[in-house]
Amino acid sequence: MTKNNPIGLFDSGIGGTTIWQEINLLMPNEDTIFIGDQRYAPYGIKSKQEIVDLSFKNIDYLLSLGCKIVVVACNTATTNAIEEMREKYSIPIIGIEPAIKPATILSKTSKIGILATKGTITSDFFASKVKLYPETQIIEQIGYDLVTLIETGRLHSDEMKALLTSYLLPMVDQGIDTLVLGCTHYPYLTPIIETIIPADIKIIDSGKAVAKHTKEVLEKLDLLTTNTSAGANYFFSNTDIEILKTFTPESGIVEYRDF
Numbered sequence: 001m002t003k004n005n006p007i008g009l010f011d012s013g014i015g016g017t018t019i020w021q022e023i024n025l026l027m028p029n030e031d032t033i034f035i036g037d038q039r040y041a042p043y044g045i046k047s048k049q050e051i052v053d054l055s056f057k058n059i060d061y062l063l064s065l066g067c068k069i070v071v072v073a074c075n076t077a078t079t080n081a082i083e084e085m086r087e088k089y090s091i092p093i094i095g096i097e098p099a100i101k102p103a104t105i106l107s108k109t110s111k112i113g114i115l116a117t118k119g120t121i122t123s124d125f126f127a128s129k130v131k132l133y134p135e136t137q138i139i140e141q142i143g144y145d146l147v148t149l150i151e152t153g154r155l156h157s158d159e160m161k162a163l164l165t166s167y168l169l170p171m172v173d174q175g176i177d178t179l180v181l182g183c184t185h186y187p188y189l190t191p192i193i194e195t196i197i198p199a200d201i202k203i204i205d206s207g208k209a210v211a212k213h214t215k216e217v218l219e220k221l222d223l224l225t226t227n228t229s230a231g232a233n234y235f236f237s238n239t240d241i242e243i244l245k246t247f248t249p250e251s252g253i254v255e256y257r258d259f
């Protein structure tokens with residue numbers, strides 16, 4: 001693997017572009033290939049085995065394109081399949097998980113809320129992380145249908161606002177002072193969430209931490225690019241590319257691919 005091979009990222013859909021943004025901000029000269037597995041979205045309601053199989057399919061495709069590292073830009077895939085992925089592949093694989101630890105540090109009330117997919121919240125991996133913080137009251141909420149609404153162009157709909165209100169206000173009533181966005185699609189909901197919950201509740205996600213960790217791993221393996229100008233950024237979808245296009249930068253190359 002050479003330093004100038006691309007960084008590969010995958011998600012079930014457009015959510016992982018929030019992670020791509022942080023990676024590009026930190027390492028603008030890296031070439032990147034992002035694949036949104038939109039034909040099979042959402043992952044959050046699939047079985048563990050289905051998520052493992054889809055993750056393998058995505059990594060195989062990224063490897064066929066010569067990626068030097070894979071960033072799993074999806075909490076659901078990480079919490080259900082990261083062990084299986086690391087067992088099967090020798091390439092470095094970076095995962096993303098809900099930011100429980102930073103939230104417990106930030107919280108003054110020791111009450112935090114976590115909004116994530118069913119697949120993430122019901123995973124053994126997630127349960128094992130929650131157990132590490134017995135002093136903190138962790139209020140979990142499954143974000144049913146949120147990903148589907150985003151993937152079908154209904155991010156700014158009344159339906160979205162109503163669903164979010166029904167998920168968030170019960171957590172507010174229970175006294176949370178920190179809200180963890182445990183799905184990479186959800187940072188796109190932040191402006192709407194801010195109109196629903198009190199302004200003093202902090203909203204956090206794992207994007208920056210994942211980008212920082214990716215850079216550290218590349219550095220350690222001596223795989224940081226030697227490019228001195230902005231990298232090329234490819235975004236592939238296995239469905240209609242129109243939705244993905246609205247979440248990618250103008251300089252990005254967005255194409256249909258059959259993976």
Ligand code: DGL
Nearest residue numbers: 012015043044075076184
């Ligand atoms: N964006 C993903 C996550 O972080 C997956 C959402 C889904 O497909 O349900 O969990």
